[in-house]
Amino acid sequence: MSLIVQKYGGSSVADAESIKRVAKRVVETRKAGNEVVVAVSAMGDTTDELLDLAHDVTPIPAPRELDMLLTAGERISMALLAMAIKSMGYDARSFTGSQAGMITDAQHGAARIVDVTPGRIRDALDDGAIAIVAGFQGFNRDTKDITTLGRGGSDTTAVALAAALGAEICEIYTDVDGVFTADPRIVPNARKIDRISSEEMLELAAAGAKVLYIRAVEYARRHGVILHVRSSFNNNEGTLVLNENAAEAAKQEDGSAVEAPIIAGVATDLSEAKITVVGVPDVPGKAAQIFKIVAKTDANVDMIVQNVSAAATGLTDISFTLPKSEGQRVLTALKAEQGDVGFQSLQYDDQIGKLALVGAGMRTNSGVSAKLFEALYEAGINIEMISTSEIRISVVTRADSVNEAARVVHRAFGLDGEGTAIVYAGTGR
Numbered sequence: 001m002s003l004i005v006q007k008y009g010g011s012s013v014a015d016a017e018s019i020k021r022v023a024k025r026v027v028e029t030r031k032a033g034n035e036v037v038v039a040v041s042a043m044g045d046t047t048d049e050l051l052d053l054a055h056d057v058t059p060i061p062a063p064r065e066l067d068m069l070l071t072a073g074e075r076i077s078m079a080l081l082a083m084a085i086k087s088m089g090y091d092a093r094s095f096t097g098s099q100a101g102m103i104t105d106a107q108h109g110a111a112r113i114v115d116v117t118p119g120r121i122r123d124a125l126d127d128g129a130i131a132i133v134a135g136f137q138g139f140n141r142d143t144k145d146i147t148t149l150g151r152g153g154s155d156t157t158a159v160a161l162a163a164a165l166g167a168e169i170c171e172i173y174t175d176v177d178g179v180f181t182a183d184p185r186i187v188p189n190a191r192k193i194d195r196i197s198s199e200e201m202l203e204l205a206a207a208g209a210k211v212l213y214i215r216a217v218e219y220a221r222r223h224g225v226i227l228h229v230r231s232s233f234n235n236n237e238g239t240l241v242l243n244e245n246a247a248e249a250a251k252q253e254d255g256s257a258v259e260a261p262i263i264a265g266v267a268t269d270l271s272e273a274k275i276t277v278v279g280v281p282d283v284p285g286k287a288a289q290i291f292k293i294v295a296k297t298d299a300n301v302d303m304i305v306q307n308v309s310a311a312a313t314g315l316t317d318i319s320f321t322l323p324k325s326e327g328q329r330v331l332t333a334l335k336a337e338q339g340d341v342g343f344q345s346l347q348y349d350d351q352i353g354k355l356a357l358v359g360a361g362m363r364t365n366s367g368v369s370a371k372l373f374e375a376l377y378e379a380g381i382n383i384e385m386i387s388t389s390e391i392r393i394s395v396v397t398r399a400d401s402v403n404e405a406a407r408v409v410h411r412a413f414g415l416d417g418e419g420t421a422i423v424y425a426g427t428g429r
Helices: 016-031 046-057 063-087 119-126 153-165 198-206 214-223 244-254 286-296 324-336 360-364 368-378 399-412
Strands: 003-008 035-040 092-095 102-104 113-116 130-134 137-139 146-148 169-174 195-197 227-231 239-242 265-269 272-281 304-306 315-323 345-349 352-358 385-389 392-398
Touching: 003 016, 003 153, 016 035, 016 063, 016 130, 035 063, 035 119, 035 153, 046 063, 063 092, 063 130, 063 137, 063 146, 092 119, 113 153, 119 130, 119 153, 130 153, 153 169, 153 214, 195 198, 198 214, 198 239, 198 265, 198 352, 214 227, 265 399, 272 286, 272 324, 272 352, 286 315, 286 324, 304 385, 315 324, 324 345, 352 399, 368 392, 368 399, 392 399
Parallel strands: 003 035, 003 169, 035 130, 092 130, 102 137, 169 227, 195 239
Antiparallel strands: 102 113, 137 146, 227 239, 265 352, 272 315, 272 345, 304 315, 352 392, 385 392
16 A cells, blocks of 8 residues: 655635535545545635735734734635545544644744654544645744744645655645646646656746745655656646656666756746945955854845956945845845945845756756756846856846746746646646
């Protein structure tokens, strides 16, 4: 008997009919002779509605109480799904994150998993029941408080359970048919990818691809969990996300030992802003001083560019990108230290967009950068910042041109498919 972990996002359990459809799929998996553990998100837009409600009550909700509020959404989903499965004649037991043994640190709103002790889940499976777990939430042993894992936390819950229970596979059900070469809402003729390496998926997730969240991919890669991203609206095969060892084994098994495509996909991100520190003295230690200040705000810096200093003044500019939600906090911190650092001024720009081209084949193929830049030039799209890794090239451009940039680059690298990709519930999650 195989153990399968399934995760269903908010659009997959958006209403009563959707929950009954998910229950039917879960029962079919159980009928096939598998043990089944299910992680669920809150119904539809419940989390956003609860957040809005909290901010209607107070401009700055207390973090502990906000976590208590937000975890209610997943508890509703898990209980309703368990009821639906029981009505079909199968035993199902629902568990909160703490009941399921999801132990986290004490950081409210963005807790990280430090241990998983799924004793009650294992007991339920041994009794022949289907285990339903509320995603997105955990428990801190020291404070005894409920915590939440942040956006995409239900994906992380599912992967953590799969790792702890030794599941054969972790199925991530969304409202698209798998991982595509681009967001199908932006590039309608994007192609579904049958298999992708966890390394490439990490880069795509980090660059803004929302079909999988980066923390879940990181956890799966670290613990050797195979992910299967597929739609909850049909029975089609989706996308397998495999670590390097699993990918090599799969190639040998099915005889497809051919080189992977140079480019796996294109990702875009409109959630970042750019801060430029203008007129920084070009002497050793100034960059370290600036980013120590940024680090104290817990902001997540992405791309960094430092200009060549002007010979006449000995001053330089340092630009970096970060999430828009953290921009004002970082600006305030830098302004407070302006006298000590000695820079002239700060510039803030939240009308930027990031485009990333990802592919493991970049390691062994030249000319990828030239083709990318030529495609953007021919479309009249200006590049403001560039960042690279072994398998990724990222550029920053204007926010209002990033979607067109994605379509242009997608076409230039021959990624367009023949048909139109379907987003069943309109969100791409």
